[in-house]
Amino acid sequence: MTTTITVKGQVTVPKHIRDALGLVPGTQVGFALNDEGDVVLRAAQRQRGKPTDRFEAARGKADVKWRTQDLMKLLRAD
Template sequence: MATTLTSKGQVTIPKQIRDALNLAPGCSVDFSVNREGDVVIHKAGARPSHKPDRFEAARGKADVKWRTNELMALLHSESEG
């Protein structure tokens, strides 16, 4: 289902999509781009819960400041012995 982009960057959401999302004049919508590059539209506040990344809680928490050469030396010595 195609629609045309105006010079102001606006598009009309096709009626079939508005009906499926229960959108009425004045409703807020959210847009996102998924991993495949598809644009996804959600009724604002109705977006499905985002599955958290299993590494998110640990990201940026390491307190060990290894230098690359120190880490490589440690790893190399462990593999030899």
């Protein structure tokens, strides 16, 4: 399969390659040359134990023991 480089130096990575590497918009990728001169594309290594997004980082972190009806009483105090 071939592709064309744009004037900005961009190329489209074929879908089956994106799927195989788990590449989604915003994923960082790395390029390398092997001994034969072929370009190798790799998904950048994620740091272990770190969530992939800010919402995942916050999930399960709340330590407030309020129940909804208690909060509503507090907010709607007359």
